[in-house]
Amino acid sequence: MEKKPFERPLIKRLNAGMPSKFGMHTHIEALTEIDGLKVEDLVAEHGSPLYVLSERILRKTYRDAYNVFSTRYPRVQFAWSYKTNYLDAVCNVFHQEGAWAEVVSGFEYEKAVRNGVPGSRIIFNGPDKQEEDLKLAIQNGSLIHIDHFDELYLLLELAEKGTGKPKVAIRINMDTGIYPQWDRFGFNYENGEAWEALNRILLSEKMELVGLHTHIGTYILTADAYRIAASKLAILATGIERKYGKVIRYIDIGGGFASKNTLKGAYIPGTDAAPSFEEYADAVSSALIKSDIKPENLPLLVLETGRALVDDAGFLLGTVLANKRLADGRRATIADIGVNLLFTSFWYQHEVLPAQEVSQHTEDTTLYGPLCMNIDVIRDAIDFPLLKKGDHIVIKRIGAYNMTQWLQFITYRPRVVMIDESGKVHVIREREDLEHLIRLERIPAHLKSDDARKK
Amino acid sequence: MIRLKKNIAVSDTGFVFDPSTGESFTVNETGMKIIGYLKEGKSSEEITSLITQEYNIDPLSFEKYSQDFMDMLKQYDMLEYEKEV
Ligand SMILES: Cc1ncc(COP(=O)(O)O)c(C=O)c1O
Numbered sequence A: 001m002e003k004k005p006f007e008r009p010l011i012k013r014l015n016a017g018m019p020s021k022f023g024m025h026t027h028i029e030a031l032t033e034i035d036g037l038k039v040e041d042l043v044a045e046h047g048s049p050l051y052v053l054s055e056r057i058l059r060k061t062y063r064d065a066y067n068v069f070s071t072r073y074p075r076v077q078f079a080w081s082y083k084t085n086y087l088d089a090v091c092n093v094f095h096q097e098g099a100w101a102e103v104v105s106g107f108e109y110e111k112a113v114r115n116g117v118p119g120s121r122i123i124f125n126g127p128d129k130q131e132e133d134l135k136l137a138i139q140n141g142s143l144i145h146i147d148h149f150d151e152l153y154l155l156l157e158l159a160e161k162g163t164g165k166p167k168v169a170i171r172i173n174m175d176t177g178i179y180p181q182w183d184r185f186g187f188n189y190e191n192g193e194a195w196e197a198l199n200r201i202l203l204s205e206k207m208e209l210v211g212l213h214t215h216i217g218t219y220i221l222t223a224d225a226y227r228i229a230a231s232k233l234a235i236l237a238t239g240i241e242r243k244y245g246k247v248i249r250y251i252d253i254g255g256g257f258a259s260k261n262t263l264k265g266a267y268i269p270g271t272d273a274a275p276s277f278e279e280y281a282d283a284v285s286s287a288l289i290k291s292d293i294k295p296e297n298l299p300l301l302v303l304e305t306g307r308a309l310v311d312d313a314g315f316l317l318g319t320v321l322a323n324k325r326l327a328d329g330r331r332a333t334i335a336d337i338g339v340n341l342l343f344t345s346f347w348y349q350h351e352v353l354p355a356q357e358v359s360q361h362t363e364d365t366t367l368y369g370p371l372c373m374n375i376d377v378i379r380d381a382i383d384f385p386l387l388k389k390g391d392h393i394v395i396k397r398i399g400a401y402n403m404t405q406w407l408q409f410i411t412y413r414p415r416v417v418m419i420d421e422s423g424k425v426h427v428i429r430e431r432e433d434l435e436h437l438i439r440l441e442r443i444p445a446h447l448k449s450d451d452a453r454k455k
Numbered sequence B: 001m002i003r004l005k006k007n008i009a010v011s012d013t014g015f016v017f018d019p020s021t022g023e024s025f026t027v028n029e030t031g032m033k034i035i036g037y038l039k040e041g042k043s044s045e046e047i048t049s050l051i052t053q054e055y056n057i058d059p060l061s062f063e064k065y066s067q068d069f070m071d072m073l074k075q076y077d078m079l080e081y082e083k084e085v
Helices: A039-046 A054-070 A088-097 A107-116 A131-141 A150-158 A191-204 A224-244 A275-288 A309-312 A434-438 A449-454 B029-039 B044-054 B059-074
Strands: A011-012 A050-054 A076-081 A099-105 A122-124 A143-146 A167-173 A208-213 A250-252 A300-303 A312-326 A331-335 A352-354 A362-369 A377-383 A392-396 A416-419 A423-431 B002-004 B015-018 B023-027 B079-081
Touching: A011 B059, A039 A050, A039 A312, A039 A392, A039 A423, A054 A076, A054 A250, A054 A275, A054 A300, A054 A309, A054 A416, A076 A107, A088 A107, A088 A423, A099 A107, A099 B044, A107 A122, A107 A131, A122 A131, A122 A377, A131 A143, A131 A150, A143 A150, A143 A208, A143 A331, A150 B015, A167 A191, A191 A208, A191 A224, A224 A275, A309 A312, A312 B029, A331 A352, A331 A377, A352 A377, A416 B059, A434 B044, B002 B029, B029 B044, B029 B059, B044 B059, B059 B079
Parallel strands: A050 A416, A076 A099, A076 A300, A099 A122, A122 A143, A143 A167, A167 A208, A208 A250, A250 A300, A331 A362
Antiparallel strands: A011 B023, A050 A312, A312 A331, A312 A392, A352 A392, A362 A377, A416 A423, B002 B079, B015 B023
């Protein structure tokens, strides 16, 4: 006779329907497959932990977002925010779909060029552009978004030295009702600093002002903030046309749309709290269309959407290493995914699902990573099924920021695979190895092992 | 020998009631089995053998999970120790 599958025994106190910090109990569905491929098989072949990206979801999300904006506004252009996920395979999916590149460092700029993005389709943002980076960007005709006056003057100097005529926009920070206001970056709208910068650029005639840019923050839950931002940029654009007869070619509204992840401490899950692309698009497009910009001069709308385009396409697979009881009787489960691989666990309550069928029984669990540190908590309170050592877990919506902010710590960073639209698996980043990690190290002669042993 | 306290009530739908504290608990299928065997006065060796015959688990792994389960029963104050006769 076939034996029955074993679930570890559980007894749990009933708390008369009181929601605890673990939330009301909801039935947990296992996530056994990603794009038709078994999680078990993926881990067996590529190891655990494992990052998985779905090309199907990447493209679908991009097309959804593009359709929503382009049916509401005549001219729309996405620029892929490299810092969100700059694995070449991911960038190239977005570039194939038609996205430009948005970069914030010399390194990201080099990557975009290497990925074949024409210079004129690279937006160069951020406060840290080195002189060499700027020279290259000027020569390539890239769109340089000026962050501060020091950069503005450096560009003037380079232009005077004959490097070429920089194509520029300025980054503008403003009050959109969002707290905290990101006023570290760019020139302020309300206090007139933005106008000061614009006057300096337009009067010099050494640079070509092509656009206006803002990035009001990240994971913005109120679409109305974008209406305010777009309106303020439109007011500047009409002012520039009135004063200088200069038509602004594009308005770049930055990134910041929320993904469907749930923030820590939030009462409403992200799937309900995050505005849809439709809501953001309505806010931005109606503000631009209703503005005083002449219809024939309506600027190109540029979007630097990061997390909302890539979060859903990423999955992190892992394995249960051990189960423990904490001193107060609470359950602790240790998995092989540490916070170094899931940086976003510091602010998200990530959805963690079992990768095999489970019963409806669950336990209040703290989910730890394998790092020997107290901060290594993936979920501090999760209503979780009874997994055993060796069982697999899937963490959803991890496509944004984790594959760029990850830290190598005590062990190698794992493989990243992409499932293409036909269900074929491609390794897009190899698991690190010792060779890779020590390649940059240098040992002073007197510390070489032979000498060291003599002492 | 360890025993389940006599007054603990167990329903066959997976609910456990402790009349001395008024508290209710849920158990899953394997938990239910173990509690049933404890009530019948079976030893831990007997329980291990019965469970490993019925379920797909080896004795050593089962011991690990049952130990944890017994700790929870102890924590909920449901066990008593009976002197060997
Ligand atoms: C200038 C700029 N644009 C775009 C983004 C992408 O933002 P998000 O991932 O919130 O859409 C960022 C992220 O910080 C940014 O700094």
